[in-house]
Amino acid sequence: MFGILRRWREDYRLKRLPVNHAQWESAIADWPVARRYQGAERERLKSLSLRFILRKQFESGGGLHLDDAMQLRIATMAVVPILELGLDWYEGWYSVIVYPAEFIPQHEYEDDFGVVHRDRHPLSGEAWGQGPVILSWEDVQATDSQSGYNVVIHELAHKLDMLADGPNGSPPLHKDMDAAQWQRVFTAAWASLQAIVEADDREPPVDPYALENPGEFFSVVSETFFEAPERLKQTWPEVYEQLRRFYRQDPVQPSHRPGP
Ligand SMILES: [Zn+2]
Numbered sequence: 001m002f003g004i005l006r007r008w009r010e011d012y013r014l015k016r017l018p019v020n021h022a023q024w025e026s027a028i029a030d031w032p033v034a035r036r037y038q039g040a041e042r043e044r045l046k047s048l049s050l051r052f053i054l055r056k057q058f059e060s061g062g063g064l065h066l067d068d069a070m071q072l073r074i075a076t077m078a079v080v081p082i083l084e085l086g087l088d089w090y091e092g093w094y095s096v097i098v099y100p101a102e103f104i105p106q107h108e109y110e111d112d113f114g115v116v117h118r119d120r121h122p123l124s125g126e127a128w129g130q131g132p133v134i135l136s137w138e139d140v141q142a143t144d145s146q147s148g149y150n151v152v153i154h155e156l157a158h159k160l161d162m163l164a165d166g167p168n169g170s171p172p173l174h175k176d177m178d179a180a181q182w183q184r185v186f187t188a189a190w191a192s193l194q195a196i197v198e199a200d201d202r203e204p205p206v207d208p209y210a211l212e213n214p215g216e217f218f219s220v221v222s223e224t225f226f227e228a229p230e231r232l233k234q235t236w237p238e239v240y241e242q243l244r245r246f247y248r249q250d251p252v253q254p255s256h257r258p259g260p
Helices: 002-015 022-029 031-037 039-055 068-079 135-140 151-161 179-199 208-212 214-227 228-235 239-245
Strands: 057-060 095-099 108-110 116-118 125-127 133-136
Touching: 002 039, 022 039, 022 068, 022 239, 039 068, 068 095, 068 135, 068 151, 095 135, 108 125, 125 151, 133 135, 133 151, 135 151, 151 214, 179 208, 179 214, 208 214, 214 228, 228 239
Parallel strands: 057 095, 095 133
Antiparallel strands: 108 116, 125 133
């Protein structure tokens, strides 16, 4: 009952949102990934991005002027991974905070030995279990289909990953997926990237930052899956296949509905 009422209220607010179709189109016009979604899929992408704006609180930090177009762009990038999963996969957290550029996190954290650290490294994005997603606008703008870089998809992939046992590189898998196979495929790709980085004789297929930990690996290959899918499929077809089944999208063949 609550679900129906909530949906009704959201539909009501959606109709009154002062955003027209042209504004949405212009906010994402130069993002190549958005061109992949046409017709009814594009309508659904727009509708989900507006619902994302209704459900989440956008805030700006560091004196950034966060206008409607910026919010529309971030929201559209954010909902691409859950286009076939549903917005409920982003339940349980509320804020998206946007800084002008890389930011120094203000929080402290405790390590396994009980030591509290204050991270001093500037970050392009950050996502906490129940907390906000924090983004650098400069990095949102640096989205790049050549390198596969997309900080919004990266941070939102962390959110999906954290839905099951924290940021361990394994989001909640669908019933028709096999956790052991996921583990095997990702472990092999990890070893492959490690070997490529160590050999240092060619461009790594994904950002070597992926080797920080399994959670980063999942987020980095998720960025690449949406931004540079051909390269990911060519390099690690089995990783591509696992992500195709998880995200229920096939970015290399967007017109084809992925099978189960
Ligand atoms: Zn990350």
